[in-house]
Amino acid sequence: MVNYLIRRLFQMMLVILLSSMAIYAIMNLAPGGPLSGINLGADRKSRLSVEEIRRIEEFLGLHRPLHWRYIVWLLGEDWLDKVGLEHLQRTSCQRIPEECARGVIRFDFGDSWRLAAGQKVIDLIWFRLPNTLLLMTSATLLSLVVAIPIGIYSAVRQYSMLDYAATAFAFFGTAMPVFWFGLMTIFLVSGPRSPWHQVLGLPYLPTGNTFSLRPPPPGSLLYVLGATPGSALDRAVHLILPTLVLSLLYMAGWSRYTRSSMLEVLRQDYVRTARAKGLVERLVIMKHALRNALIPIVTILTLEIPGIFSGAVITETVFNYKGMGRLYYDALQADDWPVVMALLFITALLVVFANLLADILYTIVDPRIRLE
């Protein structure tokens, strides 16, 4: 086991290094650089000269060859003068030592170019992370609480009415475009003009964002509940629709996984033995069958972890929910590469770790499996 882990860690470092190279190369070799559109909307007077563009490039460090830019992105540039490469350092870095000691290795992904120009990318991410974690936790919990019982029931009572209903639901869930479903829920129950409020006269939900900016107007659910802007209640109400929309997707898939995994287990000999020795059916299912049926579910759940970071791009975008997914979308829209690269890198990191975690969890939930 220890040997296995050590070998795995080396492999993982290699994979992370390779993917960081791939991410950097793709983002920097693609047509259209960060300064490509700089003169686009400018009139003759404010247009930048070649000389000025060159100075900006030097300031950003873009004058260095690609491989050196990658190395500096990864390791920072404070060590360059110690190995006699001070000509590769930026002048701003030579003046201010903190500017030098950066790099991914210190968990510093540089500064944002456009979204929040001059702010550290990592600060943007820290600011957004709690929102996404909140959304993902609530969506995951809700889907598990609904999907696993549905899956168990569908398997135990195969071809019953409820099984057919669950199958139909799974089909709808997989075929449903999330963005449209999100828009439709906003249309139906959010905002003062929604049919929910206009026709039924019920208190409407907020259309987006993670919290209210001003006191809620009369007629809204927030007003009815007396939620003050920024309070926990306020955030919870803003979480309702994104959670529902996101969990629909997960529910459709997870109830299917549980069903097929459970069907598989119920056919096995030991379940027949348990029944034959006169065990109550409820115990056979909940204690003997379910435990083994949940093994593959654990893996699937673990492999969802990277999705925590980026999986909810569409949902967060539709609901203007200020999380990592929305940040990713905004960064792509604004060509803010440092932010995009940081998010991709962290995702790659999570993919690698989630895979390891899944393998380790596998040996814990299923002692028959041994890693070597």
Place this chain on the structure above:
Amino acid sequence: MATAELRAEALLTVREERYLQIVWRRFRRHRVALAGAAVLLFFIFIAIAAPWIAPYDPYVQNLERKNAAPSPAHWLGTDELGRDVLSRLMHAARISLTVAFVVVLISQTAGALIGAISGYFGGWVDNLIQRVVDFMLTLPLLPLLLTISALLSDVTIPGLSREWSSVVLIIFVLSAFGWMGTARLVRGVVLSLREQAFTEAARALGMSDLQIVVRHMIPNAMAPIIVSATLALGTVIILEAALSFLGFGVQPPVPTWGNMLNNAQADMWTQPFKAIVPGFCIFLTSLSFNFVGDGLRDALDPRLKR
């Protein structure tokens, strides 16, 4: 000699017809799949006939009657540039379905070939291909598609305008990330086919590896390939719509259901049908492909039934 050959051929066609008849009989029993097929035929007819049956040119703007409500002249009203929504919807079916079919054709062919090679040759080839497939399957698909589409958004293909380039590029991007599932599927089938007697017979008769893969392995894996291709069509429809909706897919003025939905969300409460209809088309098409795929799975090969 000639008659014998002819007779053998006639026999073959009779048997082939019977197989198709069996498939059709089984498929027909699957009511939902049949309904899905009917819906798809309807959309495919609209897509093919769009230039002739659409009441207006989908690109002609008329700013005097922009954002019009539905009327006998414009059944679904007009959009923010005064273009007829129904005509755009019909042409969008053309684009969305073409993209889906081309992507699936490319990615399934590539997937089948790669999977067959991987399973047939085994050894380090198989190992390498499977590690690549594993890696690509763990990557979060949507962020990756978004990033690559965003990076390619400034690329124009020589001879095409920017928005038509975006159609070609989206096909390229979706194909590049759509082959892994099929590759894994076909590999599994080929692994068992490889051990069967007819493969050995083919090799004994002097067929080359390539011939065996193309003439024996892939045709025998056709049933699962067709099923996975049908299901993939549903997925690709949604992915293309998602990318176009987010602004990284097919660029306006070329209409697709995704980018029409994006346009419609601004005045969703005043003119809800403009957001409801394109989204419903996406949902219905994708659902139908899923139903048909499910029906085909039962019809083509009962052993595959879950």
